[in-house]
Amino acid sequence: MTAELVTFEEALALNTLSPSHELVQVVRGRRSGIAIIVALHSTALGPAAGGCRIAHYPGPGAAVADALRLAAAMTEKNALAGLRHGGGKTVVALPAAERPSGAERTALLHDVGDTIQALGGRYVTGPDVGSGPADMTVIGERTAHVCCRPVEDGGSGDSSLHTARGTLAALGAVAQEAFGSPELRGLTVGVIGLGAVGGRLARLLERAGARLIVTDTAPAARRAAAELGATWVDPDDALAAEVDILVPAALGGLLTAHTVPRLRCAAVAGPANNQLDTPATAELLAARGILWAPDVVVSAGGVIHATGVELRHEPEEETAGRLTGIADTLREVFRIARDQGSTPARAAAELAARRVREGVLSLSGEVAP
Ligand SMILES: NC(=O)c1ccc[n+]([C@@H]2O[C@H](COP(=O)([O-])OP(=O)(O)OC[C@H]3O[C@@H](n4cnc5c(N)ncnc54)[C@H](O)[C@@H]3O)[C@@H](O)[C@H]2O)c1
Structure with missing residues (x-):
């Protein structure tokens, strides 16, 4: 903890x-x-x-x-997901x-x-x-x-598949930004953690034609990896695996001043919450030219699905459409970061604050200055 x-x-x-x-x-x-x-x-x-x-x-x-x-x-997460x-x-x-x-x-x-x-x-x-x-x-x-x-029991159920789907959409936006095309086919993707979200995401990535390098601390995950035709690496070596995109799907706090120098990837984007140990680590990633997709944006699929289906009784198709909106938000975050010469972390925080401000004004009938 x-x-x-x-x-x-x-x-x-x-x-x-x-x-x-x-x-x-x-x-x-x-x-x-x-x-x-x-x-x-x-x-x-x-x-x-x-x-x-x-x-x-x-x-x-x-x-x-x-x-x-x-x-x-x-x-931040709910504002960036466009939720009320x-x-x-x-x-x-x-x-x-x-x-x-x-x-x-x-x-x-x-x-x-x-x-x-x-x-x-x-x-x-x-x-x-x-x-x-x-x-x-x-x-x-x-x-x-x-x-x-x-x-x-009348609920929306386990959210992990929807979190995985939202992450897949996010990875398309990451591929576009890092490699100029949203196509995941042929890219090498390293997935750290094959649990509820990571396991489902790995299957979606395999179907999308990505080459997979995977790890998990649970030995049973090796079988899932073999079924996917994925290359297995030890958990200790996963961070330094040579991949196009590294996907943290286990615990938070993975990205630190100690681990960032070991990375051998063009981008990091995954569903794990709180990936940066401190906000300053976003600057270290940027200094190494590694694109980081803020987890508050990437991991929103679960909350988008649950609040839509269970609280607002939206049809599943409508919610599925909004999961792909995660890619649009991420593209906007990358654009702001590029335009302002800042990091995606700072751009996401700024966009979230703006959405809260504008949301408050529109609820009170005022117009943003
Ligand atoms: N479940 C959701 O809908 C959801 C939504 C938003 C964010 N998240 C975040 O996504 C991450 C994964 O969630 P989950 O529901 O799949 O959890 P989970 O517990 O089902 O899966 C985590 C997996 O990571 C493995 N693991 C733990 N430490 C590891 C390590 N050091 N190296 C490699 N593997 C390791 C575990 O063995 C397990 O298989 C968490 O950070 C969670 O907070 C999940």
């Missing part, structure tokens, strides 16, 4: 001194006794949307800091590494549901690290403000 180590008081003081978030609520679950933090960064574009992370933290300060950071990232949603996040701070199961888990999820219900629709939750679609059904026993429940 990557979380800044700050004290509880420091985390809250940060938001009090510079009120970046609309609301930060820390609740002790009535049934579970466990700390539940809900951070609403912005509801300017609509109800905040963002998942429910259930994880062990070294202390309440680290959990609050993580909730603040993740909620702010959701504002702001950004928010739930963090359940487990007192021990062991995750509750059975009746204890149900009690905890009901506490989460009550906490979200009390916000009266200002925030909608979904799965994140430590929670899954079945948990959303249990949360849904206490609140309607939840999505990604399993299809058999």
Whole structure:
């Protein structure tokens, strides 16, 4: 778990001194006794949307800091995805590494549901690290403000295929920017992590005619790699594999001052959240001439699908069309970066801020200056 180590008081003081978030609520679950933090960064574009992370933290300060950071990232992600949603996040701070199961888990999820219900629709939750679609059904026993429940429970189900489809669209825009054509056929693509999203994406890439170099820390993934006709590399060597596009599809924090010099690729673009350890790493990538596609844009397929199908009851085809819009957004991000001589990371942050500003003005009937 990557979380800044700050004290509880420091985390809250940060938001009090510079009120970046609309609301930060820390609740002790009535049934579970466990700390539940809900951070609403912005509801300017609509109800905040963002998942429910259930994880062990070294202390309440680290959990609050993580909730603040993740909620702010959701504002950017939802704005860049063109959604009428702001950004928010739930963090359940487990007192021990062991995750509750059975009746204890149900009690905890009901506490989460009550906490979200009390916000009266200002925030909608979904799965994140430590929670899954079945948990959303249990949360849904206490609140309607939840999505990604399993299809058999009336929800939009597992979002990983849609995240993979959105990533595939993004890779077309990356290929266009880096190589002058959106064609993936014949390109060598390195996929790090063959889990729910990475495994599906690798299949889509294989069908698109890309040559695959893949890795995963789970030995069972070797079989999936063989079925795809992909070349297997050890996880330790994957970063330095010679590829056209490197696709991080495992954990965040992969790109650091230590790892960027090892890269042998023209571009990095994948669904893994929070790929940069710090914003400054975007400058290191740019200095090496490596095109980086911001993960807040690339990984939005899941939230686009879930909010469209489950909250707005859009037909699947309409949502599928909006997944390909990820490529348009990415092209705009690259264009802004090129025009301003900045990085895609800074361009994405600027575009997200502009969309929030314009969205607020259009909701209030004003015109952007
Ligand atoms: N599931 C979604 O819809 C979704 C949406 C947006 C973003 N994401 C992000 O995409 C990433 C993947 O999500 P997922 O749902 O596929 O998770 P997952 O847990 O199903 O898959 C992750 C895979 O990465 C492997 N892995 C872990 N550490 C590794 C390492 N050091 N090297 C190589 N492989 C490693 C794991 O064994 C696993 O197979 C995460 O960062 C997640 O936050 C997922």
